[in-house]
Amino acid sequence: xxxxxxxxxxxxxxxxxxxxxxxxxxxxxxxxxxxxxxxxxxxxxxxxxxxxxxxxxxxxxxxxxxxxxxxxxxxxxxxxxxxxxxxxxxxxxxxxxxxxxxxxxxxxxxxxxxxxxxxxxxxxxxxxxxxxxxxxxxxxxxxxxxxxxxxxxxxxxxxxxxxxxxxxxxxxxxxxxxxxxxxxxxxxxxxxxxxxxxxxxxx
Numbered sequence: 001x002x003x004x005x006x007x008x009x010x011x012x013x014x015x016x017x018x019x020x021x022x023x024x025x026x027x028x029x030x031x032x033x034x035x036x037x038x039x040x041x042x043x044x045x046x047x048x049x050x051x052x053x054x055x056x057x058x059x060x061x062x063x064x065x066x067x068x069x070x071x072x073x074x075x076x077x078x079x080x081x082x083x084x085x086x087x088x089x090x091x092x093x094x095x096x097x098x099x100x101x102x103x104x105x106x107x108x109x110x111x112x113x114x115x116x117x118x119x120x121x122x123x124x125x126x127x128x129x130x131x132x133x134x135x136x137x138x139x140x141x142x143x144x145x146x147x148x149x150x151x152x153x154x155x156x157x158x159x160x161x162x163x164x165x166x167x168x169x170x171x172x173x174x175x176x177x178x179x180x181x182x183x184x185x186x187x188x189x190x191x192x193x194x195x196x197x198x199x200x201x202x203x
Contacts (some may be wrong), residue, residue: 044068045178047080047091053150053157054078054093055127063185064093066178073146073173075099075115076199078180081148083171084162093180094158095125098147100173102202103140106133113149121198127152135160145170 049062057078058064066080073079077096082088098104098115105114112119113132122132130153137160141147148171150156159169183191 045080047093047180049093052155053152054095055152055155057095057125057151058093058183059189062183062189064180065182065184067181068178070179070181073099073176073179074195074199075102075202076195078193079146079148079176080178080180081146081171081176083167083175084157084165088175091177094148094150094156096146097149097159098139098141100141100143100145102147103138104147105138106136107131115199115202118202120202122196124196124198125151127154130154133160137163139163139168142170144173146173146176 045066045068047064047066049058049060049064052060064078064080070077073096075096075098078093079096080091080093082091084090084092097113097120102115103117106112108114108119110119111131113122114120120132126132133149133153139147147159147169149158149160159171161169163169180193182193183189
């Protein structure tokens with residue numbers, strides 16, 4: 001004859017404490033917000049585009065994610081930095097054309113910007129119909145500094161427009177907040193940024 005086995009009181013499931021699920025949810029939310037704030041402060045930043053100086057690569061009200069841990073800026077990078085405005089606190093976005101030690105000049109016999117004597121083929125990112133530069137220039141970039149230009153050259157107040165100011169139009173590497181890695185808004189214009197091939201030819 002089979003004998004039924006009765007579960008002991010100790011084996012029964014203990015009732016869940018009320019409020020436990022809510023407490024866990026709140027803790028997870030706090031943790032998530034904390035992680036997001038840390039990422040925003042030290043790793044990834046989101047920036048919107050206020051002007052047409054980087055068209056058509058970046059249009060007004062586009063939004064980009066910036067990698068704050070990308071390291072030293074390189075030629076061809078699109079960077080967000082502080083400088084040039086009166087108090088030096090305004091975020092600005094431009095493309096790195098020359099780094100410390102580079103000789104940047106315009107224009108060669110074909111109207112191109114050159115870096116260390118190598119002409120840049122910029123048609124892949126320059127605003128359609130724009131010349132590489134409407135004015136001539138020839139400078140050596142100091143160590144630790146950057147020569148920056150917008151992609152919409154005829155509509156960009158960049159290094160060329162600040163050469164008579166303190167700093168000579170150059171921006172310190174320390175003023176760079178980060179390197180733009182992706183255009184995420186609007187979704188229809190989503191794009192991961194890559195370095196234009198022409199900068200790979202510069203020595």
